[in-house]
Amino acid sequence: MTSTADAPRSPGRPRSIRADEAIIEATLDLLAEGSTIEALSIEAIATRAGVGKATIYRRWAGKDALLLDALRRLKGVMAQPAGHSVRDDLVLLVGAIGKNVDPRAAKIMPCLAPAVNRSADQFQLYQNIISPRRQLMREVLRRGIDEGVLRADIDVEVTMALLTGPMLIQRVLQWNPDLDEQSLPERVVDAVLAGIQAR
Amino acid sequence: MTSTADAPRSPGRPRSIRADEAIIEATLDLLAEGSTIEALSIEAIATRAGVGKATIYRRWAGKDALLLDALRRLKGVMAQPAGHSVRDDLVLLVGAIGKNVDPRAAKIMPCLAPAVNRSADQFQLYQNIISPRRQLMREVLRRGIDEGVLRADIDVEVTMALLTGPMLIQRVLQWNPDLDEQSLPERVVDAVLAGIQAR
């Protein structure tokens, strides 16, 4: 991002904040409506935002830079576990997967899958977004171990994948159309807690 | 697909099977090399296949139809569980996730994530590929219940998501770069079997 630096003082008309907002919003809207990342054109964004193309190029170097900013805007606030019950905290965190504050996020996420694997930048962006969330879950699991609610010999990293994976493939890929998405967090957490082996 | 119908008998030169193959192969190659679905152009495919554009349009109505056929070709043979140990069968099935006979499949799969959510056709194609695999896993789980190895009260559908999800997000999204992909199937299966709750 270039604008709103600590600017000593510049002459001339200042950049419109409304234009900034409109451009970002238009980008996210178009993505959420089904445009894929590369089908997204600056021209379409400008039209949608009611803005001249030059206004976009004045702020960002190109589509990639704009996308980076737009997606950053999307990640929103992380869910905050209450800290009482380990199970309830896990249900909260699992339920928050792929469910950002911004409802457009759910539609946009699948589009990122290809980008994540092809561009190191996008991969880093993705990791930057999810690694603090992983950390949050890691802490809850560690707390569970400390409190004796969870076994001490579990593999925390694998457990995180166990909790996250089912939710993610369901939200991003609609992996199994017969699975009820709403009750899934609870059922996943309880299944992981209990295990499936007869005993 | 249009060719190789039960054709009563047609005059003129028959369609070249080699061209059919070359076009499909070129399509898969280009996808595996990093082209996204929509960046893929008929022109590029024709050039890569050493084929005229008309030869492609003579067989398929457009890019979508061609892609549908190409991806169908990709799904390959399903892993076949041995049927001795439920755990070993599950490890085999989980290990086979996203690991098709065709090595290009792993590179291509992430590209499909956006398509799956935007086109009903692509969604159906995806479900057609994975639902028999889900069925295979379902049968193993049911067998485990019958044999008393697994508890009778488990939710089979959720358990499948539990086993599949972690592997899929790791292979498709590189969700957690620190997770060792090779040992993951075993660790996932064992964790799901045992559960994580202290007891």
Add this chain to the structure above:
DNA sequence: GCGTTACGAGTCTGACCCGTATCGTATTTC
């Protein structure tokens, strides 16, 4: 050999897009 169809290669029109430049106008500082 003749009609038919396919072949690879290439051409052509019409979209669409990028990134830059140039309008006339609006908003700011000095």
Add this chain to the structure above:
DNA sequence: GAAATACGATACGGGTCAGACTCGTAACGC
């Protein structure tokens, strides 16, 4: 009010691509 910079709109050259088409040639049935 003058200089500077922003604005939306639009035009531009350069590029890629879809699809339909045209070549001259090749392979088949009769």
